[in-house]
Amino acid sequence: MASRQARSAAVLALGLIAASLSAPAVAVVDLAAQDTPSQQVTWDCTGSPCPWGPSTAGNAAVWSDGTTARYGYTTSVAVYLPAASALGRTITVTSGNASVYAGPADSPHRALAHLASGDAYTVSGLDAGDMLSLQNDGGSFTYTIEAAAPAPEPTPDPTPEPSVEPTPEPSDEPSVEPTPTTEPSVEPTVEPTPTVEPSAEPTPQPSDEPSAEPSVEPTPEPSVEPTPTTEPSAEPTSEPSTTPTVTPTSEPSTAPSADLSSQSVTWTCTGNSCPWGGQLSGNAGVWPDGVSTRYGYTTSVAIYLPAAAANGTTITVTSGSAGIYAGPVDSPHRSLAQLATGEGHAIDGLASDEVISIQNDGGPFTYTVAATVEPSPEPTPSPTPSTEPSPEPSTGPTPSPEPSTEPSAGAGTPSQAVTWTCAGASCPWGDQLSGNAVAWPESTGALSTRHGYTTSAAIYLPAEVANGDTVTVVSGSAALYAGTPTGSHRQVGQASAGESVTIDGLAAGEVLSVQNDGSAFAYVHTSGEPTEPTPEPTPTSEPTPDPTPTTPPDAVVMQSTLALWHCTAFAGCENDWAPWSGGAVSWPSWAAYPNNDRQGSNARTVESLDGETLYPYMGEWADGCEILVLEGDVLVIEWERGTDVWRSTYLSPGDSYTIDLQPGEDGAMIETPDTPTSFTVALSSCTPQPLP
Structure with a gap:
């Protein structure tokens, strides 16, 4: 959680300018390309409608010529810059990350860009009544502001110079924040505005152990202190496309569809429960045979695809990032996968009353939909490798649809989508949750029960088998956990692509699992053969350090x-x-x-x-x-x-x-x-x- 620093903190000494009368005086570096720290800001309800409660807080850039009033709130400093002053300025985030939002004073704001450290955005396309802000609800950041460059002199060259007029389209700077987020910006969601290209550089953020706590659409492992979920959307950035069409048929083609663009979607409360407020918005895939109602809301387009149509399809994100969620219409949804650019997920095993959706609250994305490729029942032997490309695109090594339990080091075995279903008494993570894990061969004696849950695959490897084994991650990332089947588990290792973990020191009765809640991965499992003790002891001049920390005497x-x-x-x-x-x-x-x-x-x-x-x-x-x-x-x-x-x-x-x-x-x-x-x-x- 971000620090709640003193609200009157001074910024840099250069560029001291008095803020507007409605805000406290704040030191601001406005036009010099020098790092300026964000400030802690409080939104206090002084009017109406105040949709975010009586008070909320976050981090934002402060403007010398900004304003402090919006949506019934008064901010502790001037965080809203009028369009006339904002147009043409270039914002660069130099540490941390932040998002650029814009819109009228008393309407929802749209996200123009999500900036990571080093990213820049030039403001364009604002209407006369718009105002702009630079914010991060969860943490502080630093940034620079540069004034608009002067327009170039026209030349007589018959080749026209590029226009320097600001485009009416919002920026498509890539979002670096993973989705789904559990803490929406204090900026509410909005009427969508057109966008041309989706975001292209997501940063997935898998959690460690599975959890059933939903965000807007549940992530497998939220923090014990998650961020607010009253608005699953951050700030939408795109206008719904008119014809995204992918229709699974009874004889589906295995070839992926052409790239489809997500659409900006609005959830409007038309029923009773409506746990996320009266209205919110985000970005989602749209289905020709989808439905548009869930949890008391009606969506502006049909984003929920019934299981009958979804099972047997593979969704691949081609730019940006998105999460795939599933569950009954009037219950919390679980995360099936969090996909970055180039990653895909095969939909299978949905219950008949479930629906799926593919979403990104913070930014647009593109994707393809194809029928999941099944292994051919009549393989044709050939003495020479086929020159035909695989019908299923892959972002990494392409494993066989029926992976061997003894994979080669070059290919790796894909993890499996696993469901934990409550079948006992304790069930601390809810009735059901899902993630990705290594499914061990039956010959290993792996278990499929833990803490009151039954897993859809045997993912818990007994210690006597696991000790000495090595797990190498070929693509993606994974964490290794160990503990007793009825007790809590500790993390014993973590590996990204190309890294290995050798398992050692597990106690009798313990089990080991290899997991990634947010996305799939590929791995190589090497069994640890019993090794003969080395006959030649290697003397060392330095004693092996004791790994156990020494407890202070007064602790x-x-x-x-x-x-x-x-x-x-x-x-x-x-x-x-x-x-x-x-x-x-x-x-x-x-x-x-x-x-x-x-x-x-x-x-x-x-x-x-x-x-x-x-x-x-x-x-x-x-x-x-x-x-x-x-x-x-x-x-x-x-x-x-x-x-x-x-x-x-x-x-x-x-x-x-x-x-x-x-x-x-x-x-x-x-x-x-x-x-x-x-x-x-x-x-x-x-x-x-x-x-x-």
Whole structure:
């Protein structure tokens, strides 16, 4: 979570200009190509309609000639730049990332560009009544602003010079933020505006262990403290295309369709539940035989494809990025895959009452749809390799449709889409969830049960088989987890394409899995043959360091507790929103809070898997608490209680950290990093105190 710094922080000394009378005075570097830091901004409701509640906060660029009023809110600094001043300026993000939004003062704003560090965008195509902002809800960033370049002198050359008039089309700068996001911008979604080309450079963001908590369309593993989900869309950037047509037929062609463009879609509340507010928007694939109703909303185009038409198709993203989601019409949806440019996913195994959608809240994308290629029942032997190209395009090595359990190092075996279905009592991640994992051969004795769930494939490899084995990731990335079938699992390795992990040290009774919740991967599994001890000991002048951190003599050792964050905002909330799962250090009831005091579906109360109330939210006494991680992975959050912004610090075994609350912050929590795992920490100078 981003830090909630003092709202009156000074920026650079150069270019000090007084802000408008409706905003506090702020130091701004406006036209010099020098790094300027974003500022913490508060939106306070002073009028109507105030669609985001009484107050919200984020990070934004501040303009000397900007304004502070929009949609019933007054901002603490001038973050909205009128079109007349914005046109022609070039915005470059020099660290962090940020998005450029534009629109009228009292209407939803559209996303013009999503900029990563080093990306630039020149403002064009604004209407006279538009205003522009540069924002990042979740973290700070730095940027430079350059004034518009002077128009070139016309020349008599008969070849016309390119026009310097601003194009009416919004920028198509690629988004670097992964989708789906769980924290929409404080900018609401909008009436879509035309776009010519979709975004082309996504950054996928897979989580570690599967989770059932939805965002707008659920990602497999949200944070224990996810960002608001009241608006799944960020800022739309495209006008619906008139004819995206891909119709699966009874005799489908295996060739992919021509590139189809996503369309800008609006969800309008026309029913009862409507958990995301009155209206929101985003980008999605449109289906000729799709449906347009879900969860009390009616979409402007048919984006939900019934299972009967979806099963047996393969969707490939050709530019931008998108997520594929599935579930019943009136229930939360699970993530089937998060696809970057060139990645595809085969749809299979959907229940008859389910629908799928392909979406990106933050930016447009293009994609193809083809029938999933089945292996030929009558293969034709040939003494020479075929020169015909494969009918199924692939972004990496093309595995056989029926992969061998002993793959060659060059090809790799593809991971499988796996579903976890609750078949027991505890089921901490909800009734069902899905992800991608290695499915082990039957001969290995791999299990398909864990923590009350049954998996659709045997993904849990017994320790006696796993120890000594090596997993090499050929494409994509994956994480390795280990633990007992009924206990929490720890991460024992992680590998990207070309990297290997050798498994060692698993205890008897433990199992190992190789997973990526967000996207598929390919791998090579090499069995570890028993090796003879080396007869020649290799002396070393340096002793092998002890991997176990030394506990300080005055420290208190504490272990996390597996926990569920239950939705308590309104009656029936838990029926609509699955609990978040994770683990945290719990404190005495008089020293910490059992809930986060947030709003809407983000209001959560913490309980153990046995239903006991836990108290993980520390008060101001957390300031100065010294943390040494002994086992497991840890996430420390520092925040202002009840808000949707915080600072995150990730720690591994041996790491140490001292909580240092900043102005405005009044609490902290020591938890797991988005996974229902366990950890052990040694705490010093961390004596609980009574809450105020």
